[in-house]
Amino acid sequence: MGFRLTPQETSFYDLFAQQASHIVDGAKELTALLGVPPTEREAVAQRMRDIEHAADEATHEIMRKVNSSFITPFDREDIYGLAANLDDCMDLMEAAVDLIVLYRIGELPSGIAAQVEVLARMSELTAEAMPRLRSMSDLQEYWIEINRLENQADQVYRRLLAELFNNGADAITVLKLKEVIDELEAAADAFEKVAHAVESIAVKES
Numbered sequence: 036m037g038f039r040l041t042p043q044e045t046s047f048y049d050l051f052a053q054q055a056s057h058i059v060d061g062a063k064e065l066t067a068l069l070g071v072p073p074t075e076r077e078a079v080a081q082r083m084r085d086i087e088h089a090a091d092e093a094t095h096e097i098m099r100k101v102n103s104s105f106i107t108p109f110d111r112e113d114i115y116g117l118a119a120n121l122d123d124c125m126d127l128m129e130a131a132v133d134l135i136v137l138y139r140i141g142e143l144p145s146g147i148a149a150q151v152e153v154l155a156r157m158s159e160l161t162a163e164a165m166p167r168l169r170s171m172s173d174l175q176e177y178w179i180e181i182n183r184l185e186n187q188a189d190q191v192y193r194r195l196l197a198e199l200f201n202n203g204a205d206a207i208t209v210l211k212l213k214e215v216i217d218e219l220e221a222a223a224d225a226f227e228k229v230a231h232a233v234e235s236i237a238v239k240e241s
Contacts, residue, residue, distance in 0.1 A: 047108050048169050050097045054121045055162040057090035061128050062158035065151050068132055073141060080136045087129040094122045108168075113236050120229045124161070127222035128154065131215050138211040146195040150219040153188045157181060157226040164233060171240045174233060181230035188223035192216060 064083045068076055097118040101111050108114075135143070164177040195216050199209055 047097065047100060047114065048166065050093055050100065051117065051121070051168060052162070052165040054090060054093040054097070054118065055158075055165045057086055057093060058121065058125050058128075059158045059162045061086045061090070061125050062151075062155040065128050065132055066155055068135065069143065069148055069151060073139070076132075076136050080132050083129050083132045087125055090122065090125040094118050109236050109240055113232065113239070117229065117232045117236070120225060120232050121161075123225040124158070124222055124229065127218050127225055131218035131222070134211070134215050134218065138215075140208075140211055140215070144195060144198060144212065144216075146191060146198060147216060147219065149191045150188060150195070150216065150223070153184050153191065154219065154222055154226070157184050157223065160184075161226060161229055164230075168233070168236070171237050174237050178230035178234045181227055185223050185227040188220060192220040192223075 061083060064079055064086065068079045068083075071079060097114065101107060101114050134140075160177055160180055164174060167174050167177075196213070199212055199216070204212075
């Protein structure tokens with residue numbers, strides 16, 4: 036078993052848990068966006084930006100703590116990587132919401148709801164996994180399920196693309212919608228990168 040933390044160093048784990056909780060909040064706003072009329076989307080986007088800023092601050096706090104700590108719970112590069120991957124999850128979901136508002140997209144394809152549902156589940160599993168970094172136990176089911184969900188997200192993404200290019204929509208609408216679903220697909224990929232980072236850390240610390 037690798038090095039175990041002294042009590043004053045456990046705040047790294049608290050910060051990862053905090054970062055993940057912001058991602059859950061972001062996924063909830065992303066889900067909420069699908070249920071409101073276009074006129075109410077800006078309010079959701081503003082809440083999403085506020086959450087993204089809070090998540091950024093949690094990320095920066097992790098970086099500051101790594102730089103000021105003599106001893107870290109696991110490798111510094113792994114801490115940097117995990118924090119950056121978590122940050123990507125939030126940034127990509129926020130970008131999708133922002134694009135929907137900025138592009139003034141009207142009706143969203145029904146398949147986007149399936150993408151968002153997968154992302155919401157990924158965010159929940161990620162938030163549940165972060166506290167378990169303390170003991171490095173009971174994490175295998177987490178990364179296996181995230182990998183399964185990412186495969187599901189890929190399938191949804193491909194179907195969405197096919198429908199988008201086959202439904203006869205005008206080119207500008209297709210380009211706008213494709214950019215949104217690309218951001219959502221990238222968010223699913225980012226969640227998988229978080230799971231891979233956790234798996235790598237757990238293997239090193241076992």
